[in-house]
Amino acid sequence: MASNKIAVAVIHGMGSQGKKTQGVDELSFSAGLYKRLKEHMGNQFFQRVGWREVFWADILQSRQEDFIKDNLAAKGARWMKTRRFVMHNLADAASYRRNKGDVRDQIYHRIHARVHQTIARLEEITDANTPLVILAHSLGGHIMSNYIYDMMKGDPEVAAGSDFQQLKTVAGFVTFGCNIPVFSFAYKPQDIHPIKYPGTNIPQSKRLHPWWVNMNDKDDALGMPLAGTSPGYQALAASGHLDDRWIDSGGALEFWNPASHNGYWTDRHFYRPTATILRNAMGIGPVT
Incomplete structure (x- = not known):
């Protein structure tokens, strides 16, 4: 156990995260969660x-900001905070789609x-046989x-060489403030x-159950349970592989209202169950 390792990939969601390109080794949006987990679990674990x-x-935000500045703010539009929220959230969701014909x-x-x-x-800094946990906001x-669906279907946007890059060592998938149902209608x-379990190199006896945990605040208008999306998602939940959970996230000014969508990153109701998932993934050991 002392020599075991895990890899964690954290991805942000829609909204204003910054328009400057970030280096692959830099931390920004997940720094608060990283700090809380490290304090909670200890330096030795981390x-x-x-x-x-x-x-x-940054792929989308520069153009969004230019439009806001040149076509809204400069022309006297009101409710600029609301307009920025709508632009960054709706434009991100509308722009992200696969269109192979264009x-x-x-x-x-x-x-x-x-x-x-x-x-x-992550493969470079850990190993090709390291369990991978994905945290997705x-x-x-x-x-x-x-990304997982395309990879498992054999049709990824970017060719992946190793089993690790093909996600065959994925131990757990954590979604929070999840709006996958919005894209299903x-x-x-x-x-x-739903996607199938991608971590096929992990022995059955060592797999996490559930392997997909979906956490949402009841006041988060953009956070939704998954089981009701379709019979397929319902079956995944009924089998225990998917676990929809309601939590309270955010500080005193956030937990009771829609601002809780961005409150997960430093809230104990999120990072404590996430810590349990990371500990369980650490217990898997090298995937051979």
Whole structure:
């Protein structure tokens, strides 16, 4: 156990995260969660954790900010805070889609390339046989679900060489402030299928149960349970592989209202169950 390691990939969701490109080894949006988990679990544990972020906001945010400045603020539009919230949230969700028929539409590919970059870096700093845990906030859950789906279907945007890069050592998937159901209404319920367990290299006896935990605050308008999305999701929950949980997130000014969507990162109701998942993943050991 003392020599075991885990890799953690953290991806942000929709909203204003910054328009400056971030290095693969930098921490920004997940720094608060990293700090709380490290304090809660101890330095000795975290010496065996490889933690990296998937940062993709800059791909979209510069154009959004330019539009806000040139076409709204400069022309006297009111409710600018609300307009910024709507722009950054709706534009992110609307722009992220796969459109193979249009070579000019590169957003899906560029975001998935960032995911690949982070996964490849985690393999470098841990090992190819290290269990991987994915923490995905908001739209990041939809992005990672698509990334896993494409990979398992053999149709990834970026070719992955090793089993680690192909996500075959994924031990757990944690979504929070999850809005995957929003993207499901174009299809009939019976045609909506959740991803299958990607960590196929992990022996059955060592797999986490549930392997997908979905945590949402009841006051978070953008955070939704998954089981009711379709019969496929319902079956995943009924089998115990998917666990939808309601939690209270955010500080005194957030936990009771929609601002709780961004309150998960430092809240004990989120980081404590996440710590349990990381401990359990650490117990798996090297995946051979």
